[in-house]
Amino acid sequence: MGIHDEDLQRVKIETDLSGVVSQYVALRKVGQRWSGLCPFHNEKTPSFSVNAEEGFFYCFGCQKSGDAITFVREMEHLDFVGAVEWLANRLGIALRYTDTSDGTNRKERQELTDILEKAADFYHQTLRSGTSAGKVRSYLRSRGFDSETVDQFRIGYAPDKWDALASHLGIPTPKLEAAGLGRPGQRGGPIDFFRDRIMFPVFDTNGAVVGFGGRMLPDGQQPKYKNTPQTRLYDKSKVLYGLHLAKKHIVEADEIVVCEGYTDVIGCFRAGIPRAVATCGTALTDDHVKLMTRFAKRIVIAFDADGAGKAAADRFYGWEDRHNAEVFVAAMPEGADPGQLAEENPSALTDALAAAEPFLSYRINRVLDKSDLSLVEGRARAAADTGAIIAEHPNEVVRDQYLIEVAQKVRIDIEQMRRLVKKPNPTRHQPTPPPGSPPDNSDTQQSTQPPAVPQAELNLLRALVHDPETVTPLALPAMFSNPIAIDAYHLVTTDGWREQIDETPTAATTLIGRVLVEELDADPIELVSRALDAVINRWNTELRYDVHDIEQLRQHQPIVQWLTHRQEEMHSDDTRTAAVEAIVDWLRNQETTGEPDQPSDQNLN
Ligand SMILES: [Zn+2]
Numbered sequence: 116m117g118i119h120d121e122d123l124q125r126v127k128i129e130t131d132l133s134g135v136v137s138q139y140v141a142l143r144k145v146g147q148r149w150s151g152l153c154p155f156h157n158e159k160t161p162s163f164s165v166n167a168e169e170g171f172f173y174c175f176g177c178q179k180s181g182d183a184i185t186f187v188r189e190m191e192h193l194d195f196v197g198a199v200e201w202l203a204n205r206l207g208i209a210l211r212y213t214d215t216s217d218g219t220n221r222k223e224r225q226e227l228t229d230i231l232e233k234a235a236d237f238y239h240q241t242l243r244s245g246t247s248a249g250k251v252r253s254y255l256r257s258r259g260f261d262s263e264t265v266d267q268f269r270i271g272y273a274p275d276k277w278d279a280l281a282s283h284l285g286i287p288t289p290k291l292e293a294a295g296l297g298r299p300g301q302r303g304g305p306i307d308f309f310r311d312r313i314m315f316p317v318f319d320t321n322g323a324v325v326g327f328g329g330r331m332l333p334d335g336q337q338p339k340y341k342n343t344p345q346t347r348l349y350d351k352s353k354v355l356y357g358l359h360l361a362k363k364h365i366v367e368a369d370e371i372v373v374c375e376g377y378t379d380v381i382g383c384f385r386a387g388i389p390r391a392v393a394t395c396g397t398a399l400t401d402d403h404v405k406l407m408t409r410f411a412k413r414i415v416i417a418f419d420a421d422g423a424g425k426a427a428a429d430r431f432y433g434w435e436d437r438h439n440a441e442v443f444v445a446a447m448p449e450g451a452d453p454g455q456l457a458e459e460n461p462s463a464l465t466d467a468l469a470a471a472e473p474f475l476s477y478r479i480n481r482v483l484d485k486s487d488l489s490l491v492e493g494r495a496r497a498a499a500d501t502g503a504i505i506a507e508h509p510n511e512v513v514r515d516q517y518l519i520e521v522a523q524k525v526r527i528d529i530e531q532m533r534r535l536v537k538k539p540n541p542t543r544h545q546p547t548p549p550p551g552s553p554p555d556n557s558d559t560q561q562s563t564q565p566p567a568v569p570q571a572e573l574n575l576l577r578a579l580v581h582d583p584e585t586v587t588p589l590a591l592p593a594m595f596s597n598p599i600a601i602d603a604y605h606l607v608t609t610d611g612w613r614e615q616i617d618e619t620p621t622a623a624t625t626l627i628g629r630v631l632v633e634e635l636d637a638d639p640i641e642l643v644s645r646a647l648d649a650v651i652n653r654w655n656t657e658l659r660y661d662v663h664d665i666e667q668l669r670q671h672q673p674i675v676q677w678l679t680h681r682q683e684e685m686h687s688d689d690t691r692t693a694a695v696e697a698i699v700d701w702l703r704n705q706e707t708t709g710e711p712d713q714p715s716d717q718n719l720n
Pocket residue numbers: 153154155156163174175176177178179
């Protein structure tokens with residue numbers, strides 16, 4: 116991927132650096148140069164200077180220097196090509212690309228962007244002045260959304276008609292479908308994807324529309340939120356709502372607030388906290404965290420009270436480790452989310468965010484809050500519970516600091532507390548041991564503590580509990596590795612299990628209780644596919660341990676390839692269901708024949 120050299124030179128020559136810099140910094144002419152306050156470090160007297168003729172900037176304070184492309188890369192958090200595109204766009208230069216497929220790619224993406232922009236305008240105008248949107252306008256007003264907010268976030272309304280947008284745009288149905296806005300109807304004409312919904316456009320980092328979240332009106336019968344399906348522009352596991360508006364405030368504050376919903380973000384902005392973003396109908400992913408840490412290292416989780424407590428600790432610690440992030444949690448009052456709080460009591464929201472604690476400290480304090488520390492029994496219980504939580508943290512120094520603090524609060528001896536903080540399960544960061552090898556009993560303390568249930572298995576259980584009709588035929592014991600999850604699987608696939616779970620509490624019933632209260636936040640087939648992804652990856656790892664010579668490897672090659680193809684198919688909406696069924700068949704076959712690696716009668720393509 117690259118830009119035609121001629122065009123690149125043209126952009127460099129025609130760009131007026133002082134003009135670009137002036138968009139961000141007030142510049143004053145000093146002799147031959149321009150001077151101003153450095154945007155890259157905090158200062159009170161100007162040491163940032165621009166040589167417009169040479170097209171070069173330099174800061175005498177922080178020594179940052181470069182040309183217009185460097186400047187735009189830094190300010191807009193873009194890569195090289197992105198920065199050149201940004202400058203070219205400003206100059207009205209149409210870029211050509213060296214790789215023609217890359218050019219076509221960008222042309223097609225641009226076309227989708229244009230369609231989405233038009234759709235956003237249509238929805239926005241319909242909300243602002245459409246006769247059908249009167250009820251929506253009064254609803255939004257009743258929720259405190261003034262017209263400034265509606266404009267800032269380009270909120271819109273999708274009319275309650277089958278093809279309002281499709282007929283407004285008048286483009287071929289495949290294009291409508293590629294943009295995630297419609298699909299072919301049974302009578303041949305296109306059908307809108309969003310109907311009778313409040314529309315929240317989702318933007319990429321640079322403010323281009325990539326998709327939508329559609330919220331049902333309060334009296335509607337449909338699911339509360341509907342989001343754009345995966346398209347070439349929209350990948351919900353990578354996009355963060357509000358980031359294009361929040362990014363400069365995030366950089367300034369060196370802090371990013373993560374909420375669960377669109378209205379939470381808007382609430383934060385209105386409460387004077389313009390550094391909030393939200394995921395779009397999905398849990399936080401590794402990609403989200405990676406994206407966030409480009410702007411700030413300090414990530415404050417502002418979920419409702421249940422959401423934060425349920426978040427998986429090992430994922431949080433993994434992000435801190437991999438992305439050098441600091442994960443904090445803001446304690447929301449019971450039953451409140453940031454959106455509500457912003458509406459009802461904005462200063463409580465500001466206070467909650469200001470009092471955000473590191474994730475581990477947040478969890479410890481929730482346990483201590485609920486404990487009766489005036490009783491010996493209460494203190495003993497609190498010590499054991501907090502000990503288990505501290506043990507999950509991967510860093511020994513951090514564990515030690517916290518256990519000293521807790522020991523004082525629950526009034527027990529530090530050495531005793533240290534014994535309660537068992538070592539975290541060391542298998543987590545190690546590859547799966549070869550199958551059939553004896554269990555590691557060298558440390559009996561470890562075997563008393565089962566490993567955390569992997570996210571994919573939790574998701575699968577959740578899908579199984581909430582949509583048994585779809586998921587039961589596709590779920591197999593082999594899709595679980597965690598012993599508690601396996602027990603839970605067997606339990607929920609037994610008739611009359613709901614009656615049983617209240618009777619005898621076990622680790623498995625606790626786990627089921629948890630997935631029962633969690634919402635099914637994704638398509639069940641997609642959740643099955645993610646569990647299968649994990650199974651296949653595990654299978655591949657085990658194969659590498661098992662196979663010792665080339666000949667054996669050759670024998671396995673067809674099935675490895677077959678699985679890889681199915682795995683790819685699972686990542687696309689069109690082919691997912693068929694691929695999931697094929698893999699489940701293969702797994703079931705393995706279970707019954709006990710022949711782990713034979714592809715049997717599968718079609719090996
Ligand atoms: Zn500087």
